[in-house]
Amino acid sequence: MMRSKLMNLVPRAVATTSRQMSTATKLTTVQVDDKTGIATLTMNRPPVNGLNLELLRDIHQSIEEIEGNKSRGLILTSSNPTIFSAGLDIFEMYKPDKERIRAFWTALQDVWLALYGSSVPTAAAINGHSPAGGCLLATSCEYRVMLPKYTIGLNETKLGIVAPKWFMSTFESVLPRRLAERALNQGRMFTTEEALAVGLVDEVANSKEEAIAKCAQFIGTFAKVNPLARALTKQQLRAEELKQLEDERVQDLEKFIFFVNQPAVQKGLGIYLESLKKKATK
Numbered sequence: 001m002m003r004s005k006l007m008n009l010v011p012r013a014v015a016t017t018s019r020q021m022s023t024a025t026k027l028t029t030v031q032v033d034d035k036t037g038i039a040t041l042t043m044n045r046p047p048v049n050g051l052n053l054e055l056l057r058d059i060h061q062s063i064e065e066i067e068g069n070k071s072r073g074l075i076l077t078s079s080n081p082t083i084f085s086a087g088l089d090i091f092e093m094y095k096p097d098k099e100r101i102r103a104f105w106t107a108l109q110d111v112w113l114a115l116y117g118s119s120v121p122t123a124a125a126i127n128g129h130s131p132a133g134g135c136l137l138a139t140s141c142e143y144r145v146m147l148p149k150y151t152i153g154l155n156e157t158k159l160g161i162v163a164p165k166w167f168m169s170t171f172e173s174v175l176p177r178r179l180a181e182r183a184l185n186q187g188r189m190f191t192t193e194e195a196l197a198v199g200l201v202d203e204v205a206n207s208k209e210e211a212i213a214k215c216a217q218f219i220g221t222f223a224k225v226n227p228l229a230r231a232l233t234k235q236q237l238r239a240e241e242l243k244q245l246e247d248e249r250v251q252d253l254e255k256f257i258f259f260v261n262q263p264a265v266q267k268g269l270g271i272y273l274e275s276l277k278k279k280a281t282k
């Protein structure tokens with residue numbers, strides 16, 4: 001999959017303005033800085049950037065667009081001032097529609113394969129909370145800059161659900177194995193400060209603009225590196241995890257469908273949704 005993307009790695013000419021590649025009618029926007037050639041992909045699904053089918057499809061399309069336009073890098077961020085992404089939209093999994101839930105999980109697989117396997121350098125400007133699926137998106141990138149006083153982590157066990165293997169291996173590609181295992185079992189959410197201390201994020205910034213600038217600086221470190229050599233190196237390092245999901249996509253989908261339809265899981269998701277609603281009315 002990544003091999004075809006490598007064809008796009010011919011350096012592009014740089015101009016001095018920024019241009020909008022996607023329209024705001026979608027749940028994502030892509031803005032390319034023509035000075036740096038770096039694309040910023042912004043998630044924009046109020047209220048919390050819950051990853052539903054449509055947002056996942058738009059994220060996937062935007063990543064493909066960025067790959068196709070020979071951008072020099074991809075920065076993932078959110079238009080919400082306090083939330084990067086609340087993770088998977090629980091309404092997609094609670095009392096699910098039979099057809100839609102299959103499309104939903106397939107779209108999530110597509111996004112992960114495209115982002116984790118992206119041929120361009122990737123960074124996340126984490127400008128708010130980033131639980132579960134939000135953490136998956138951030139850790140699929142090569143670099144993370146986070147704003148203070150937010151939280152990030154894979155909290156699935158706290159919801160009574162189990163993160164699939166590829167969520168775990170993405171997490172483990174960033175954190176030491178022992179720490180990743182403990183955090184996954186605990187469903188631990190790290191504060192920005194804790195995330196920085198353990199290496200779950202690389203830097204802290206005081207504003208979204210600063211976070212984006214730091215991400216761009218990281219991407220800039222590859223300016224003098226041959227893009228094809230860099231992409232092939234990244235591809236080799238990530239090949240095992242990517243191949244595992246590519247080979248087991250159907251089984252992964254069936255496993256998810258079986259799991260999510262278990263009465264105990266449905267009950268747990270219902271209780272969790274109620275607790276989120278109660279929190280909102282307090």
Ligand SMILES: CCCCC/C=C/C(=O)SCCNC(=O)CCNC(=O)[C@H](O)C(C)(C)COP(=O)(O)OP(=O)(O)OC[C@H]1O[C@@H](n2cnc3c(N)ncnc32)[C@H](O)[C@@H]1OP(=O)(O)O
Binds near residue numbers: 048256259273279
């Ligand atoms: C079965 C196998 C699957 C394995 C993989 C699963 C991966 C996942 O991603 S599961 C989802 C995990 N996500 C969470 O646990 C996050 C839950 N949300 C929160 O913790 C908070 O909402 C917040 C920190 C993200 C934001 O807090 P705050 O700014 O205070 O906003 P509210 O809590 O008031 O939320 C506003 C609004 O949005 C609804 N909502 C929040 N998160 C989700 C979500 N993930 N899915 C659907 N809806 C969500 C929340 O209920 C509020 O709704 P209203 O009360 O109707 O306004």
